[in-house]
Amino acid sequence: MSAVLCDDRLQLWPASEVARGEVPEPHRGPLGEILRWSREFLMSSHPELGRTGPVCPYTAPSLRKDLYFLGVPVDDGSGVDLPSMVAQLRDWHGRLSADLSQEDQELLALLVVLPDLDHEDSTELDELQRKAKDEFVADGLMIGQFHPVCPEPGLWSRTFRPLRSPSPLLAVRRLLVFDLPFLESEAHLAQYLRRFAATIPARMRDQLVSRLTHSGVDAA
Incomplete structure (x- = not known):
């Protein structure tokens, strides 16, 4: 078979x-x-x-x-x-x-x-x-x-x-748009934004802002 x-x-x-x-x-x-x-x-x-x-x-x-x-x-x-x-x-x-x-x-x-x-x-x-x-x-x-x-x-x-x-x-x-917590790298994040920027739900937007904020703090 x-x-x-x-x-x-x-x-x-x-x-x-x-x-x-x-x-x-x-x-x-x-x-x-x-x-x-x-x-x-x-x-x-x-x-x-x-x-x-x-x-x-x-x-x-x-x-x-x-x-x-x-x-x-x-x-x-x-x-x-x-x-x-x-x-x-x-x-x-x-x-x-x-x-x-x-x-x-x-x-x-x-x-x-x-x-x-x-x-x-x-x-x-x-x-x-x-x-x-x-x-x-x-x-x-x-x-x-x-x-x-x-x-x-x-x-x-x-x-x-x-x-x-x-x-x-x-x-x-x-x-999927809810996969943000599983995306670790900046390259992953860039791909995520290209696909979902216009449709990100409020809960995901809050997570995204938190990640970007912390990334900026770390980079400083």
Whole structure:
């Protein structure tokens, strides 16, 4: 059985096919585990979240419209070239977005499961994500890393760890106006302003003013 979407670096399946077991047997366990985690954790509230609602408000509508894709890298026998695979993710997101409405483009999510990475040390995954992020943001995309021991806290609670998943994975979606807190560098901020300056909500404007103010103080 071949993937619905496949190239020399990456295989992707819509969540509906993963749920029905319509993926090659070696990938059913890892992909099924992440799909269950998506439904049971990301779509649920959590007492440590620090706000009401699900951990990720976009997961349920993405799954409902079958815009939630799960994938694995291709190993041609010589090992997996992870940086090249990550670069391919940008291309696949663009292809899948091309014929979608603006609303559906914001719901399109690609999750690549990396079960062979170290489950007790996120250093390799963190570095992979960090090196890729500049190019993704420049293309109007967000790339995030999830890992069993990911130390990143939540936005609303410093004790909550929303990026902990059963297996290491990378997730790609459209850059949204509410992503300002996840953009660390001045280059990221410049890309954000180019895309959203005219439509930034009041809450985001307050955060932006605070960041620019503190940046000016630091520079002085």
